[in-house]
Amino acid sequence: MQRGIAWLLLLCMLLFAVPAMAQESFTMAGYDDSSVGHVWEDNLFFQRMEEKTGVHFTFDQSTEYSEWQQKKESMFASGELPEVLFKAELSTEEILRYYEAGQLLDLRPYIESCMPNLSALLAEHPDWEAAITLPDGSIPALPTLNPLQNNNAMWINQTWLDTLGLDMPTDAESLAEVLRAFKTQDPNRNGKQDEVPLSYMGMWDLRFLGHAFGLVSNDYGVYLDDQGQVQTTLNTDENRAFLTWLHELWEEELLDHDGFTTMDTLRQITDSDAVMTYGVFFGPTPLNLVPASALDEYVLLPPLEYQGQQIYRDLLGDVVPGSFALTSACQDPETMLRWVDYLYSVEGSRLAQSGLEGVEYTINADGTWYWIADIETVASSVLADATIADGANTPGYYPVELQLSYDSSDTQRMVSAMQELKTYTVLPYPMVYLSAEDQARVNEIQLELGSYSETAMIRFVTGDIPLDDSSWSAYTSQLENLHLQEMLTIWQKAVD
Numbered sequence: 001m002q003r004g005i006a007w008l009l010l011l012c013m014l015l016f017a018v019p020a021m022a023q024e025s026f027t028m029a030g031y032d033d034s035s036v037g038h039v040w041e042d043n044l045f046f047q048r049m050e051e052k053t054g055v056h057f058t059f060d061q062s063t064e065y066s067e068w069q070q071k072k073e074s075m076f077a078s079g080e081l082p083e084v085l086f087k088a089e090l091s092t093e094e095i096l097r098y099y100e101a102g103q104l105l106d107l108r109p110y111i112e113s114c115m116p117n118l119s120a121l122l123a124e125h126p127d128w129e130a131a132i133t134l135p136d137g138s139i140p141a142l143p144t145l146n147p148l149q150n151n152n153a154m155w156i157n158q159t160w161l162d163t164l165g166l167d168m169p170t171d172a173e174s175l176a177e178v179l180r181a182f183k184t185q186d187p188n189r190n191g192k193q194d195e196v197p198l199s200y201m202g203m204w205d206l207r208f209l210g211h212a213f214g215l216v217s218n219d220y221g222v223y224l225d226d227q228g229q230v231q232t233t234l235n236t237d238e239n240r241a242f243l244t245w246l247h248e249l250w251e252e253e254l255l256d257h258d259g260f261t262t263m264d265t266l267r268q269i270t271d272s273d274a275v276m277t278y279g280v281f282f283g284p285t286p287l288n289l290v291p292a293s294a295l296d297e298y299v300l301l302p303p304l305e306y307q308g309q310q311i312y313r314d315l316l317g318d319v320v321p322g323s324f325a326l327t328s329a330c331q332d333p334e335t336m337l338r339w340v341d342y343l344y345s346v347e348g349s350r351l352a353q354s355g356l357e358g359v360e361y362t363i364n365a366d367g368t369w370y371w372i373a374d375i376e377t378v379a380s381s382v383l384a385d386a387t388i389a390d391g392a393n394t395p396g397y398y399p400v401e402l403q404l405s406y407d408s409s410d411t412q413r414m415v416s417a418m419q420e421l422k423t424y425t426v427l428p429y430p431m432v433y434l435s436a437e438d439q440a441r442v443n444e445i446q447l448e449l450g451s452y453s454e455t456a457m458i459r460f461v462t463g464d465i466p467l468d469d470s471s472w473s474a475y476t477s478q479l480e481n482l483h484l485q486e487m488l489t490i491w492q493k494a495v496d
Contacts, residue, residue, distance in 0.1 A: 024335055027082040029060040029075070031068035031089050036391035037384030045352060045388040055339045057084070065089070076103055083330035087392040090141050090322030092431065093439045098325075099140035105326045105333055106138040114337040117344035121145060121397060131319040131431040142324040142340065146398040148418050149316040150284040151425070152208050154301040157279050160187035160195075171305045172212040172245060175280075179254040182279035190275050197254045199281040199289070201264060203454045206246060206255075206461070208282060208313060212304040213242040216313045216428050220446060221453065222491055223428035230429070230492040232484060234453050235476040243460045243467055250461055260458055264288070285414050295410045300417035303424045314425035321431065324395035343396030350402065352394055355386035368407040432494040442490055449482040 032038045040046060040059040050056050060082060062068035068089065075081055076098055090098075098104045112119050122129040132143050161168065161178070164187050169175035179197035181187070188195060200206050210216070210233070217223040221234040233239050249255045256262075269276065272293035281289050286298040303312040324340055326333050342348040354361050354369070360382055363369045371378045388394055403415050434442065456475050459465040 024054060024332065025056045025058065026084050026330070026332075026336060027060065028057040028084040028086050029062075029071070029082040030086040030392070031062045031065060032087055032388075032391045033065065034063035037381075038388060038391055039384075042385070043388060044355065044386040048351065048356065049339065049342075053339050053342075055335065076101070079103075081327040081329040083327060084336055085141075085325040085327065086323075087394055088141065088322055088325055089392055090325060092321060092433050093436065095141045095322055095325070096134060096433045097436055099134065099138065103328050104140040105328065105330060106140055107142065107326065107333070107337065108133075108137065108139040110333055110337050111139065114334050115341035115344070117341050117348070117397070118142070121344060125318070128319050131317070132321055134433050140325060141322045142395050144320040144323045144393040144395060144398070145318060145344070146320070147318050147400050148398070148403055148415065148422065149314075149318065149320070151315045151418065151421060152205065152282050152313075153284065153418070153421055154208070155281055155283065155286045155298040156301040157182075157187070157276060157297055158299045159276075159297040160279060163187050163189065169301070169304065175212070175304060176245075176249060176254065179249065179279065180252065183252075183254055187279070188275050188277065194275075194277050195279060196256050196277050197279045198249070199256045199267060199278050200259045201262070201267075201282070202260055203458050203461075205259075205282045209246075210239070210242050211310075211312050212306055213238045213245070214306045214309075214311075215239060215242055216311050216426060218313075218428045220429075220442075220450070220487065220491070222488065224430065224495060228495065230488050230495060232488060234484065235479050239457075240467065240472055243457055246461045247463055247467060250463065255461075260462070269294070292410070295414075299413075300421060302420065310424050311426055312421060312424045314422075314427045317427045317431065319431065320393045323393045340395055343394070345397070346399055346402065349389075349397055349399060352396055353387055353389040353398075353402075355382070360386050364407060368405050370407040429491065430495065432491075434490070434494055438490050438494070442487065445483045445487045449479065449484060449487065452478060452482055 028040075030040075032040070038061075040057075040061045046057060060071075062071055072088075072090075072094070081103060095104065099106070111122070128143070128145060132139050132141065134140065156168070156178075160166075160182060164181050164185050166178055166181055167174075169178045182195050182197040183193070186193070186195070200209075204219075207215070207217075215233045215236070215238055217233040221232050223231055223233065225231050246255065250257070267289055269278075269290050272291045274291070276290060276294055276297055278289060280301060283289055286295055290298065303310040326336055330336060343352055354371075357363055357369075359372070361369050361371050371382065373382055383390060389396075389398075400415075400419065404412055406412070456465070456478075460467045460471075460475075465471050
């Protein structure tokens, strides 16, 4: 999981009371990256849960993603399975494949009786239930539920707008005018033309800007229209107009000319005393690119209008599937599901994200909270030792109201901005479960189709290929040659 908004918004809780259970031990395997510092055997989250529930675990934790992927394949191939998969990072393809092999349990029969918290959430949000349900009605894996998932938002330097007396841009044309002013009018007032009007990382970032031309699709360039038909943005007139506009920005040096070749670490400004040089950029929060001292300079750039509408891509949706599962080795699914159901409550979310009141954090009279330790100690040890929520996706629920309760004006402003963005977002294509055969074919097609379309669009933007009738016709013809229609047919079948 990206840490942009996650570590900033880690939340608080009041310790809960649940019915005591008899001591029972389970084997648990899963993934938590070494960078977050969680050691499950020593982590206070598991110890506190054991004190309340009587459930003990023997852990098999992977700390590298590639290691976990290999271990998953090995476990399921050999049949030597742990009982519980936690922070499992199961893809939809893996969920379907392992369930059809009889190696994951169907949890649906237990949810109503053993999981009142999750059951209530699914009843309130039928789309969440649909997202975790296989075509045969089974639910072999439980999700992370977060109505404010990280998104690739656009952030604009409000200080520069104020300095230059500019209004917030509202469409592609007014954005271009703002970028021109950022480039030529020295908005950071250092006497140098060092401003980067629009910074980005590759065509992936820039495609989020396509909403200004009505283009909102997933990473395959696919979306579902209002009639339930699968469509693509790759070969449309709107995409051609968008790429033509980007080329104009490129020619005026309003787009960062290093944007297709640089790395994020090379763009980051880490010096809190540095002069800001970025006008507009993409990321979950401004912290992805600028230091905390510059947070108050940047605000969310609301989605730009196109034909009277403001729409933006919802990157992840509310549901991340495959965070938790029980294998065929589990002999007591009821106990284990009661244990994990706590994480789908407000109190459980607090425990996972912030530890214990009075130990790791304090609650103010107004309901906001703050860390007891200084922020450096929190970042270096408290998050690693007393919480479990950051790192890989944790099963559970992340209520918006808790994300707003951290006692920091910057944090509250960022969360409020993400709430605002959410009002404009659409999930281009629903979560579906492809058969192993269809998934393999999609992967095969996308390997060539995705690479070709992205490279071609980059070359159109930079002018390496002039975008005219002839080159556009050649581009769209090659998309067909690379099985675009077959790809759309597969996605349509999955929806149907």
